[in-house]
Amino acid sequence: MNKVVATAAEALESAGLRDGMTIMAGGFGLCGIPENCIAAIRALGVRDLTIISNNCGVDDFGLGILLATRQIRKMVSSYVGENAEFERQFLAGELEVDLVPQGTLAERIRAGGAGIPAFYTPTGVGTVVAEGKEIRDFDGRMYVMERGLRADLSIVKADVGDHSGNCIYRKTARNFNPMMATAGETCIVEVERLVPTGQLDADQIHTPGIFVDYILEGSNYEKRIEQRTNRPAGSA
Amino acid sequence: MKSVSSRERIVLRAARELQDGFYVNLGIGMPTQVANHIPAGMNIVLESENGMLGIGPFPYEGEEDADLINAGKQTITELPGSSYFSSADSFGMIRGGHIDLTIMGAMEISQEGDLANWMIPGKLVKGMGGGMDLVVSARRVVMIMTHCDKKGNPKLLPQCTLPLTGKRCVHRVITEHAVFDFEDGKMILKERWPETSAEELRKITAAEYTEADSVVEMVI
Numbered sequence: 001m002n003k004v005v006a007t008a009a010e011a012l013e014s015a016g017l018r019d020g021m022t023i024m025a026g027g028f029g030l031c032g033i034p035e036n037c038i039a040a041i042r043a044l045g046v047r048d049l050t051i052i053s054n055n056c057g058v059d060d061f062g063l064g065i066l067l068a069t070r071q072i073r074k075m076v077s078s079y080v081g082e083n084a085e086f087e088r089q090f091l092a093g094e095l096e097v098d099l100v101p102q103g104t105l106a107e108r109i110r111a112g113g114a115g116i117p118a119f120y121t122p123t124g125v126g127t128v129v130a131e132g133k134e135i136r137d138f139d140g141r142m143y144v145m146e147r148g149l150r151a152d153l154s155i156v157k158a159d160v161g162d163h164s165g166n167c168i169y170r171k172t173a174r175n176f177n178p179m180m181a182t183a184g185e186t187c188i189v190e191v192e193r194l195v196p197t198g199q200l201d202a203d204q205i206h207t208p209g210i211f212v213d214y215i216l217e218g219s220n221y222e223k224r225i226e227q228r229t230n231r232p233a234g235s236a
Numbered sequence: 237m238k239s240v241s242s243r244e245r246i247v248l249r250a251a252r253e254l255q256d257g258f259y260v261n262l263g264i265g266m267p268t269q270v271a272n273h274i275p276a277g278m279n280i281v282l283e284s285e286n287g288m289l290g291i292g293p294f295p296y297e298g299e300e301d302a303d304l305i306n307a308g309k310q311t312i313t314e315l316p317g318s319s320y321f322s323s324a325d326s327f328g329m330i331r332g333g334h335i336d337l338t339i340m341g342a343m344e345i346s347q348e349g350d351l352a353n354w355m356i357p358g359k360l361v362k363g364m365g366g367g368m369d370l371v372v373s374a375r376r377v378v379m380i381m382t383h384c385d386k387k388g389n390p391k392l393l394p395q396c397t398l399p400l401t402g403k404r405c406v407h408r409v410i411t412e413h414a415v416f417d418f419e420d421g422k423m424i425l426k427e428r429w430p431e432t433s434a435e436e437l438r439k440i441t442a443a444e445y446t447e448a449d450s451v452v453e454m455v456i
Contacts, residue, residue, distance in 0.1 A: 028307075028323070031303060078364065078365050079362060081362030081363065101365075102365050102369060103330060106327050107324060122331070122372045123331065124368050125403065126400055127400045127402065159303075170303045172284070172320060173303040174321070174322050179323070225302050226305070227305070228300055228310075229295075
């Protein structure tokens with residue numbers, strides 16, 4: 001069982017990347033996004049993609065670069081506010097958007113990967129989010145039924161991984177990545193540092209290798225910062 | 237009385253909602269400023285819904301870490317005792333009722349405690365982010381907003397005109413003029429800014445409310 005591939009393009013081709021696929025992409029804003037996979041999807045030119053990701057990047061970075069090439073047909077996200085091309089395509093009716101509360105999105109992906117087809121949450125009851133969905137009373141409180149979510153492919157970014165596919169994330173770059181790793185029929189993980197099996201402390205693994213089909217050491221990470229905020233020098 | 241702007245007054249009053257040992261989630265914008273007014277000696281742990289407990293101050297120039305941001309996508313730092321977790325765990329702790337307090341901005345609040353703060357029909361919808369989860373699940377949901385909009389229209393209304401973020405989810409709202417609580421779908425005036433008369437407050441508040449047995453002076 002060899003999970004290691006040299007490049008994101010090789011992983012995507014092995015995973016059967018094709019038009020019309022549903023793809024989960026990890027990250028929160030531009031933090032913890034699979035930069036190499038996104039760039040390779042752009043280069044491979046597949047179209048009509050449904051992308052499940054908390055956000056949609058910015059105009060010229062992250063998932064935004066797949067909007068520029070019109071490769072995305074539908075976005076499933078909780079917040080898409082940082083992107084002018086997104087706004088243009090959405091208002092022109094070229095792009096479908098399904099807005100999902102962030103916690104519901106995270107739990108739908110977690111549930112999908114864990115074999116749970118649906119669950120009840122209080123989030124969104126009495127709002128447009130609950131329209132057309134089953135509402136149920138548990139112990140005197142109302143909940144809306146939400147469905148587990150799976151994808152044809154998940155593209156995930158971790159900090160370190162080993163040849164067996166075990167992965168460790170770093171700081172807030174973890175976000176949606178671990179759940180997405182479990183919810184794709186095929187899962188590709190790109191890491192900043194790939195090490196031989198046995199080099200990672202088994203007690204520190206966030207994503208066990210069972211969820212990972214392909215792993216690669218990415219290159220040329222830009223890791224762009226969206227909002228650079230500082231405290232003045234000399235302050236506490 | 238300190239001379240501060242309306243917004244500073246709201247932020248300072250909101251900081252008085254903090255209690256020692258609280259785990260707190262602050263919304264983006266004005267609520268984030270509450271973090272600058274945590275009383276000395278009070279232990280508050282700030283949660284960031286993208287997966288962190290124990291938000292530290294902004295980094296010094298040159299020390300920014302692209303892997304360490306808050307929910308507003310700003311660079312931050314960690315503190316002794318900070319922890320990181322996934323978005324699923326983050327919203328698990330939110331929905332599970334483990335967050336003591338959330339302070340968030342609002343566009344409209346109804347007299348029953350309904351909240352609207354995520355979309356304006358006709359304008360581009362950017363998404364609700366984590367707001368809808370937080371307002372139905374934090375143990376205490378405190379909204380802060382200017383009492384009226386930029387045109388002077390009341391934002392405390394009989395019913396919200398904008399699409400809702402949550403129904404009957406607000407426990408308390410703080411404006412520059414007053415503090416109201418919502419109990420069993422009723423709005424109750426608790427505190428009034430000393431320079432705002434009772435009549436004046438009625439005039440700028442479209443929502444129906446009763447006065448608590450002892451309305452006290454709003455203190456910052």
